[in-house]
Amino acid sequence: MFKKSLWSFAFLALSMAGCTKKESSPTEGGSAQKGSSQEIVVGEFGSMTGPNATFGVSTHRGIELAFEEVNQKGGIQGKKLKLISLDDQGKPEEAAAVVSRLITQNNVVALLGEVASSNSLAAAPIAQRYKIPMISPSSTNPKVTEVGDYIFRVCFIDPFQGTVMAKFAHEHLKAKKVAILRDVKNDYSVGLADFFTEKFKALGGQIVADVSYVAGDSDFKAQLTQVRSTQPDAIFIPGYYTEVGLIARQVRELGIKATLLGGDGWDSSKLYEIGKDSINGSFFSNHYTTESTDASVKEFIDAYNKKYQEVPDGLAALGYDAARILISSLSRISGEITSTAIRDEVAKTKEFKGVTGVITINEKRDAIKSAVVVQVDGASNRYVTTVEP
Amino acid sequence: MQDFVQHLINGISLGSIYALIALGYTMVYGILQLINFAHADVYMVGAFAAYYVARFFGIDSSPGISTLILLLIVSMVSCSVLGLLIERFAYRPLRNSPRLNILITAIGVSFFLEYLGQIVFGPDPKVFPDVLVDANLFSWGQVQLRSFDVAIFCVVMITMLALNFLIYRTKVGKAMRAVSSNQQVAALMGVNVDRIIAVTFVIGSSLAGVGSVLVGMKYPKIDPLMGLLIGLKAFVAAVLGGIGNLMGAILGGIIMGLSEEMVVGYWASTYRDALAFGILILILIFRPAGLLGKSQIEKV
Missing domain, CATH: 3.40.50.2300 (Response regulator)
Incomplete structure (x- = not known):
């Protein structure tokens, strides 16, 4: 009884601290x-x-x-x-x-x-x-x-961005089976995952797994173990760079060879810092490329x-x-x-x-x-292709 | 089947981390009957200490045993010092006040460290240095057993055995148990109560230091609020196993890790945190003393 009231107090205090932060x-x-x-x-x-x-x-x-x-x-x-x-x-x-x-x-x-x-x-x-x-x-x-x-x-917008990556997975990577790992509490991630699914299925591809995580998690191995058994050609992770970096590491730790795909939420120099070699060679859609002439x-x-x-x-x-x-x-x-x-x-x-x-x-x-697709190559990104609307 | 074995490995690995943090909660509770909420934040400070020292020496990308040992020592020492300071300036002045005062102080210290961390370290996540190379030790079909998982599990087991030895086989341990059962009588028997409590905090905090390096190694993203959730879960693990009981902390941690893994693996990740607190509620209702805890009648 005592412990319970203590916890409610702790949460109350916690939320109050959130309000008064400068x-x-x-x-x-x-x-x-x-x-x-x-x-x-x-x-x-x-x-x-x-x-x-x-x-x-x-x-x-x-x-x-x-x-x-x-x-x-x-x-x-x-x-x-x-x-x-x-x-x-x-x-x-x-x-x-x-x-x-x-x-x-x-x-x-x-x-x-x-x-x-x-x-x-x-x-x-x-x-x-x-x-x-x-x-x-x-x-x-x-x-x-x-x-x-x-x-x-x-x-x-996401319908376009999702379409770009679905097309890219289908045409460029020739992927047949794709798994999706989405951040369920994030409007951006959910939107992108849905539009990707729609387009990829329309192109004749197969979504073999659609699992979720919540931003702030650091362990994704349970979801990824589930994904692994479906043997996807590619995994679409429409999240933000902090989690994606950790996810990429754990993907490789579990011995999954699939190509990783993502959206513009990956665009940060921290992505490579966190993901290191695990994220190398992955593709994501972006708004522009520094290699433009x-x-x-x-x-x-x-x-x-x-x-x-x-x-x-x-x-x-x-x-x-x-x-x-x-x-x-x-x-x-x-x-x-x-x-x-x-x-x-x-x-x-x-x-x-x-x-x-x-x-x-x-x-x-x-x-x-238009959107561009870039490939992670160390701390920089390499331009791959442009997709017109 | 292979999936299930992989889930088992992942779950035990995750649970071992909870267990290590839970040991710190349980030790302090065992001696002082105090839930040291600041424990998880001491753990956070340990991770940042290791991060800055590694950067200072330029070894943040040269993994190896020497790096691991150096960072472990750095983190343990800084956590111990912090634990000692917290005990000396926040808890000791309240030693004879009602127990609620000291609990609220613990929560205050916890917030203090969290928000101070956001000012000092900055609230954006940092990348923890590479400590060890994570290699695959053993494969069975798709199942992989990684060196991190084995390392973490071994460290936790060794820590638990060492703690058991310390508490049941040494003089300090005997003194700790004496202080735990009755402070006044222990003092009358010539035990230096203040010293023993300080020692308890040093040991508990250095466990948090070990935990921070292991977690940083496995999930190399650290931020000032990193202790919040893992601390709550480790606390639930300690309560689940029976707070104050070392074996209980390990058992509770592993059960928490496994059940989280299974829930996410076979159900949905959104239930992950709900599960932890669901377990806490069930334990408080049906077995308030925890799985291995003995219910004691409060002396009046």
């Missing part, structure tokens, strides 16, 4: 007033810390670079752009909280974020309610932009490399593109800069030449663009 903010400034004479205030929210910290940090750097470029050229309508970034620790409830804060306290005119679909889904209804346009750089779950007419994205991509990579001393990953590139689409929309506004005016201009984006491809925003406020 928010760290890399570039937070004082509160700015909307329409203040010299600045246009834009809010960014992302996972600067937490299990998927490289997502937020990379995106933030991309955005920062784009803002710096426009401010050097004199800003928009003679006003400087000001970015306020808040950390949501990669948690949906935190994302909702920081977005409310950006809108009500910092009076931002537009929002950039988030990477993870679950977090974007938590924040989008708030942005929609206050009628503040929100551009997600890289949330690929279809539901995100369905929230309302103020929510946009500059990346492709396009001049504007090279320019972006050089500028990024100069500023941060690292090669930008796909999320940095998407952050950069999201910010640039916002900037180009702002520059098209002739009258007063209001949230509604920004929304209308973003919706008109057509054939915008970004570093992650040519972006057209369709009537569902999703971006229509």
Whole structure:
């Protein structure tokens, strides 16, 4: 009896600790007033810390670079752009909280974020309610932009991404039997797994196992032992890099030779650090490749490399593109800069030449663009093929 | 059949890790009747100590026996020091207060370490250094027995035998048992109670240190909240086996590991954590003293 009450106390205390945790903010400034004479205030929210910290940090750097470029050229309508970034620790409830804060306290005119679909889904209804346009750089779950007419994205969506990998497994790898390992609590992972299954079956392939895990687990051997007995040609793991790295290790530890496939959630330098040789030779779909010969991509990579001393990953590139689409929309506004005016201009984006491809925003406020498939090769990724929409 | 054998191996390997952490809970409980909630966070600090030392010496990617031994020592020493500090500054001043006060302090220390860890180490996960090369020792069809699994199981068994020897065959052990059964009388018999309790914390914490290196080796991703779930599960394992009983901790750990593995292997992974706490509830209802524990009548 005593122990039981102790546990409920422990959990209560735990949840309370979660509420009062401080928010760290890399570039937070004082509160700015909307329409203040010299600045246009834009809010960014992302996972600067937490299990998927490289997502937020990379995106933030991309955005920062784009803002710096426009401010050097004199800003928009003679006003400087000001970015306020808040950390949501990669948690949906935190994302909702920081977005409310950006809108009500910092009076931002537009929002950039988030990477993870679950977090974007938590924040989008708030942005929609206050009628503040929100551009997600890289949330690929279809539901995100369905929230309302103020929510946009500059990346492709999961039905497309799932299709790309299913086609790739079928045509390039000639795989007949594929097993799926999905993160059941993650909107992104579940969406991708479902669309992959649908397409792969339509192509005549067979899904031999569909097992699940929960983010934060570190032991996946039970699921993988189950997968092993079905002898798949490939395993599709639409998860985030921290778990994927561990999963890859355990796949090889169990002696499974199947090729590993994934989505853009793999895109992090930590993937190889955790997975080491086990992850080498695996394929995943991504938004862009650093091996591109396009001049504007090279320019972006050089500028990024100069500023941060690292090669930008796909999320940095998407952050950069999201910010640039916002900037180009702002520059098209002739009258007063209001949230509604920004929304209308973003919706008109057509054939915008970004570093992650040519972006057209369709009537569902999703971006229509191509995807690339890359292969993990040590700490870098090798370009394999491009798949058009 | 091959699947089942593989599940058995995986489960025992996972259970051994729970058992090792559970031993720490059980030791402290056996002596002080205190559930040391900070134990799992001491374990976390041990993992980070090993991580930083390995990076400092540049041996984070040179696996070998010497690396393993060095990191084990580093981790055990830093955990012991931390355990000693916690005992000295958080628990000793409360030695004569009601038992609830010291329990709440334990939870406080646990939170303190978790959130301090997020500030000091940063909340994003780090990659634990390569400690040993994981080779396949034995194959039977598809079934694989890896060196990590064997190493972890052996370490746990050796630790348990060593602890049994310490407690039942040495003078310190005798003193521990004396303190455990009655502190006042033990003090009257010339046992230095403070010293014995400090020794208990050192031993318990260094077990957490061993655990952290073994877990880091098997699942090379460490973060400041890594102790949270494994600590809860190890605690359940200790309660399941009968808290205060060394054999019970091992048995409880292995049962927990195996049942988790079987649930995920044959049912669904979403029930994994539900199972652990389901077991806790069942044990508290039907056998509050645990599988190997003896129910004692509280002396008034």
